Amino acid sequence: MSVLPFRHKLIVLAVACALSPAAFAQQADSSDNVLPTVVVTSAPADGIARNAAIGGFSEAPLRETPASISVVTHEQMQERSIRTATDAVKYDASVQNSYNAVGLSDWFAIRGFTLDMGSNYRKDGMVILAHSAIPMENKERFEILKGLAGLQAGVASSGGILNYVTKRPTDEPLRSATFEVRERGTVYGAVDLGGRTEDKRFGYRINAAAEDIKSYVHGSDGNRRFVSGAFDWRLSPRALLSIDMDYQHKSQLTVPGFQLLGDDHVIPTGVSGKTMLNNQSWSLPVTDDTNNLGIKFEYELNDNWRTTLQANRFELRRDDAVALASGCPATNAPVGYCANGDFGLYDLRRDNDKRTVTTAQALLQGRFATGGVRHDLTTGISTLSRRDNFAEYLFTPADGPGNIWSGVQRGVTLLPTEPVALRRKDEERSVFVQDVLTLNEQFKLHAGVRYTEVDRVQFDASGTEIRNTDKGFVLPNVALVYSPRADLSLYATYAQGLEPGGEVPAGNPNAESVLDPNKSKQVEIGIKTDLTPDISVAAALFQIKRDNEYLNPTGMYVVAGKQVHRGLELSAQGRATRNLLMGASFTALQAKMEGTGDANVEGKRVGNVPRFKSAVFADYTLPQLPALGLNATWIYSSSKVFAPNSEIAALNKRVDGYHVLNLGARYRTKFGDTATTLRFGVDNVFDKFYWGDAANAFGGYLIPGAPRVFRLSAQFDF
Structure with a gap:
């Protein structure tokens, strides 16, 4: 595959878009074609x-977008004391945890498909590693x-995309501080500062946080x-340059999940979420x-055409360690604890993992008409470069078993970790075009x-090459939107996606390598x-098919x-x-495996996917005391099967469903001239034990949901 010509195209388009406004805006001047005022939309x-x-x-109204999308706003994050993505996704029933262990990353599944950590998570539309x-x-x-x-992402697992939208500078001065205590004494503090210079040409937004973690x-x-x-710089009335950067250090003992017990593969009982x-x-x-650096340049060519150049680099360095509980020493089983709760105990470690991903994208977007049809056209190219450097895990047995009860x-003797080497390198290059055709007042065609x-x-x-993938894929997407009136839209879509390829589990040849990409297909009506004017509703009916990857x-x-x-x-x-x-x-959701030729899994439910899940949230402001608000969240999940391999899948091991109730309150007041909001919350009010995860990852683990947890916070807006 020739890489250089494609990169030449990217450079040519970038230069043309940034430096050649005459091609599209010969009649434009600085007085009547300017970028809109930069305002932090809320x-x-x-x-x-x-x-x-x-x-x-680009940003578009949810009602007019032919896709199923939910959004958690900054206001909702503050009101619900959302500190992690795990807190955020609990309000969407299509999202669930997938090996979301305490002390590790936030890992999810959408519509029953586990998201890929290297392609399904985005910051301002650009790939970051999760x-x-x-x-x-x-x-x-x-x-x-x-x-x-x-169409939007190229390589990405079937479930969907999580996009983190970065805070931008505020037009008015912003000074806010939040302090919180929770769990067994976790102390958290954060500040949020924003504003602009007098001439409004330069803006800034600074965020910082510190947390002393005492997990439940x-x-x-x-x-x-x-x-x-x-930071934003208004280089000219038509040109805007934005830069964002962040750094995070996090260190925490992770919490392993549980495996099944004995030859009968019994789900553990009598254990605690603590x-x-x-x-x-x-x-x-x-x-x-982690370090992240993003840059974005927007240039308005005229009233109808604009270009965007964007790049982002994300870097992770990790020291990975755990006292791993796996297998039964008495029977030499590598996975599955002994019937009496004993498990093999290992020092599992590796140091100095380094993973980086650099992405770039150039867009040209414009509006025009051909006859009676109006067009909203987007054309662009993008590149991605990824490097994964890591070592083989050190796997040292302890001098005896552990026990879950x-x-x-x-x-154990702590030995030096293995040397780090380059294990994976990816280069992705894409060309894309999308046209939204307004056929008449009722119909729009997205192609x-x-x-x-x-x-x-x-x-x-x-350093020996074990797999080489060099392929090209065409991914079409088409949707028809019918809007019989301004407040109603019906849509039908057909789309193809590109799966990144599943990761080979531990214990198999070439463990941690990934299979070749493959196509997935979706049809959806909604x-x-x-x-x-105050209540929006949506419904979507869908089918997704992709290659089935599993342990036979x-x-x-x-x-x-x-x-x-x-x-x-x-x-x-x-x-x-008014108050509610x-x-x-x-x-x-029905999730099954079909056409496998394996009786153990054929027609069986996919693991860790509930047939039904719901989340209901209410926030009530007391009419007699407007400063006081009460809120409640009720989450329900039906049972799931635990199916890390075909043997367990054949046994149809079921994990019970659960109900969880969370309650909270807030009180707004003032200390002097400082607006203050006090918030209190308790999650899992009835302290119910439940298995929140029945994940296939890492050989298959059951992870308990959080027990009852209290939190108290104060937000000061100066």
Whole structure:
């Protein structure tokens, strides 16, 4: 594959877009063609977003976008004390945890498909790596696109895209500080500062946070430090340059999940969500240091055409460590604890992982008409370069087993970790075009296609090449939107996506390498409407098919048959009365494996996917005391199957469903001239034990949901 010509095209387009306005704007001058004033867009007073950027290549109204999208705004993050993405996604029933262990990263599945850590997470539309926790302090909103995103993203797992939108400078001075205590004594503090110079040409937004972590899981302690800056320069009335950067350090002992017990593969009972299996005296924390730098240049060519050049670089350095609980020493089983709760105990470590991803994108967007048809055209090219450097895990057995019901201390010799080497390098190059054709007042046709070239090389620890992928893929996307009136839209879409390829599990040849990319397909129909000016509802019916990757009866990781997910999503949000704000999300999902030729899994439910999940939220302001507000969230999930391999899948092991109730309150007041908001919350009010995760990752683990947790915070706006 020739790389140089494509890069030449990127340079040519970038230069043409940035330096050649005459091609599109010969009649433009600085007086009548200017960039709009930079304003930090915010949700209305009810905190509900009306627009999102993740549905296409620029921000658009949610009601007019032919996709299922939900948004968590900054106002909602503050009101609900959202500090992590795990806190944010609980309000969307189509999203669930997927090996979301305490002390690790926020890892999710959407519509039953586990998201890929290296392609499905975005910051301002650009790829970031989710192997570590993504900070929320400098995020203005959190967007969730459900379903295929081949046109927007190229390589990305079927479930959807999570997009973190960065806070931008404010036109008015912003000075805000938040302090919080929770769990067993976690102390958290954050500041948010924004403003502009007198001439409004330069703006800034500074966020910083510090956290002393005392997790609800006893022993999973740690700390976190974060700082970020976002800056805007108005270079001319038509040109805007934006830069953002952030750094985070996080260190915490991670909490391993549980495996099944004995030859009968029994789901453990009598354990607690506070149980810590990684509680040895020699246990070391997982330590992550992340750096991110983003730059964006926007240039308005004339009233109808504009160009955007954008680049982002994300870097992660990690020291990974855990006292791993796995297998049964008495039977030499590598996975699955002994019937009496004993497990093999290992020092699992590697240091100095370094993973980087650099992305760039150039867009040319414009509006024009041909005959009676209006066009909103986007053309662009993008590149991605990824490098993963890591070592083989050190895997040293302790001098005896652990037990899930009794904390047993065992000794181990801490050996030096293995050397780090380049294990994976990716180069992706894409060309794409999308045209939104307004056929008449009622119909819009969204038509687009993306061509993506993937050049991926993977190596073993010695540097020997073990897999080479060099392929090109065409990804079409078409949608028809019918709007019989201004507050109602019906849509139908067909899309193709590009799966990144599944990661080979530990214990298999070439573990941690990934399979070749493969296509996925989706059809979806939906409806979006405003029942009243204050209440919006939406529904989507979809089917997604992709290659099925799993551990077969011989323990090999194979591709066989299709994974087919069919589902219905319903959502509603808005102000039911002047004092009552409500939101609801419901998802019904059938996820099966078809055409596998393996009786153990054929027609069986996919693991860790509930058939039904719902989330309902209400916020009530007392009419007699407007300063006081009460809120409640009710989350329900039906049962799931635990199916890390075909043997377990054949046994149809089920994890019970659960209900969780969260309650909260806020009180607004003033201390002197300082506006102050006090918030109190309790999650899992009835302290119910439940398995929040039945993930297939890392050989298959059951992870308990959080027990009852209290939090108290104070926000000061100066």
